[in-house]
Amino acid sequence: MSNIFSLEYAQQQDANDPIKHIRQEFTIPKQSNGEEEIYLCGNSLGLQPKLAAEYVNDELSQWAKLGVKGHFSGDYPWMPYHEFLSEGFADLVGAKTKEVVSMNTLTANLHFMMVSFYRPTTERHKIIIEDHAFPSDHYAVESQIKYHGCNPDESMVLLKPRDGEETLRDEDILQAIEEHGDTTALILLPGVQYYTGQVFDMESITKAGHAKGCKVGFDLAHAAGNIPMQLHDWNVDFAAWCTYKYLNSGPGSVAGCFVHERHHSDKDLPRFAGWWGHDKDSRFKMENHFIPMESAEAWQLSNPPILSLAAIRGSLDTVKKAGGIHELRKKSLQLTRYLRQLLEQELPSDINILTPKDEKYSGAQLSLTVNLHGADGKQIFDAIEADGVTCDFRHPNVIRVAPAPQYNSFADCYHFVRILKKAIAEAAA
Template sequence: MSEQSSTHYKNTLAFAKQADADDTLARFRDEFNFPKDEAGNNLIYLCGNSLGLQPKKAKEYVAQELSNWAELAVEGHFKAKIPWTTYHEVMTKSMADIVGAKPGEVVLMNTLSTNLHLMMVSFYRPTAKRYKILIESDAFPSDSYAVKSQIKEKGYNPDDALLLWQPREGEHLNRFKDLEALMAEHGEEIALVMIGNSNYYTGQKYPIKEITQLGHRYGCKVGFDLAHGVGNIDADLHDNGPDFAVWCTYKYLNSGPGAIGGCFVHERHADDKDIPRFTGWWGHKMDSRFNMRVDFDPIPGAEGWQLSNPPILSMAPIRASLELFAEAGFQNIRAKSKKLTGYLEFLINELDDDRIALLTPKNAEERGCQLSIQVKNADRSMHDGFMQAGIICDWREPDVIRVAPAPLYNSFEDVYEMTQRLKELLATL
């Protein structure tokens, strides 16, 4: 499908069906399991920003590892079709391609908040002069909790040591100029700039390269939480150059509830053995890992931050999902995402209802697939109405519906039907 502006969209079911017929990624929809209604019909699922759908191969891949465990027991570490000792390596390249990194800069391990703490152990090194952390004011709670706890653990008070990049009064989106002003005022006091990207509430994608360059200009370390960005935005982590990034895999990467997370450490830190870190035996070089009686010798790159041997049963679904990403090609996925969310935006604007406001940036380069729809005088009953109409989306207090058409499994018809239900629900308010 060629790139389309809003002038080429049409508010008709026929247009949506034709757009799906022309979509070269439409076949991937059949690779996922959809929740169904009582009659056995697929529900319209627009909640990949919270939990992605299950790839159909996930069950097969988990079953294979259960069989390996049953048949090989401990020998599965070396004799399984994909030996458990190197299982994570099978997915490294496809994971690196999605985040725009070199394979040595990426590892799948732990969970998101654990990885964030591990990264802050290494990259938040406060001094008497430089001890502050800067985050966005409406960071995801887990980020805020983790940052505050790290500040306290280092003996500082978050009331003094935590700086917030926040929207201007009456606005919802953060402005880069305001971040520049914060840095100009406090840059010499800031040890770490740690931004969630994309923002979970508004869907705003922050400029990774510009933020990184700004932080480094003032001598700060820079990291990103890509929980709502990975698989959803062009992160280009290697070229953009942050010191680290962390993410989960259960949202846009469709790897299952509570699936393990991922971590990026830029290659300029790859061989620095003097970086303080919490260590575990799986971060030790493979050739002497099982010696057991040698001092810790970290694997160069991101793998050197590993703690324990990977949970194979949890990694199997990630393998199923990342195979689909590799087959589809992330740039193709991103291109469809822009068109699909653009169509959703067009249809919402077609409602022409002054009770509706989009919090998410209009520029497709400043967002992923999520649109955050604010509905004046609405409450959770509107979300319940969507559920009753067979549409699964997401509600955030006090009055925001988050809708995330995921390009690997959502269709233009999904988007069209969602806005038809929204029109009907608005008529009842």
């Protein structure tokens, strides 16, 4: 069938999808008319896996039946519960199980990582970030620089796209590392840029940073569950991610963290310490001499909220049912490729796609701007939302659309473009 802009074509693609059954593992929100929403907002908050609800209810039941004994009883006792997530996290980010841990929230983890890996000196005090970093990352970096008595105007290197461009070029990132590397203590960049959806070449950035003596870390908020990674093999020093976007673990859910194993036995590495990072064998001796575990767990402070971890376990088990991140990436490429084709065919002059076309540099998200005189992106966004689409808007003028491979379909992409085309036509009338 040659006409890709037809519902029949989209439905045929869905029928041929080897993981189409995974959509049934999620609860899809309904419109007021009872029909399912066209939910394309997994880059902001993923939908609820049915296993997440089941596992949370299991722990509520354990709490009701066992009280404090639930820490040591049942198939999933609470004391080691975070360990039940290690294999799933390791598979997602390309790590060893001892290099990952579920703890805190994303920005808190970035701060804790900078305690260990941002150690400014008079000669080496800069942090390289992007000019359009997610605001929380910018705030965290700026506050860490100030905490150490440095001046952000001198110690923050802000990477900007070239004039007239929306995304950063690899050569410009590497040139900035070459130029500032000798005075840089830390490089902190995203795995996937939140605004444009650009995937960063983490391997090359890490290699270049280490060659100049810098520590290198990544914010994987929009990368975890979206693209395959190999953090261990790339020798990334640390990374942190939230679990409520492509990992579908619920609003504000506990975050994940990676620390490369080469740092685990470094007794001189500074850190903010807490009870949960202490050696497990002697933790309950209640002695006031901190002995860090030789794993990413050493950066834990307190016992984590079990109900949130249960939701994450449900999400990770759903990823496993789908065949893992590589199978999800295959479908994601197909979905996003199809969505881009529809947009280019049906709205060639009305929509600009900021996200790079080269699939090496793009994930599930496409960031769109509207080129319609007299109508801005927010006006169009409001119109498509009223017509059953859930995506999101980022100022000043970007509509972010993310077909998540676990629960989105080719038909979702078809209907989105149909509704978007209608909204633009009505705005232009």
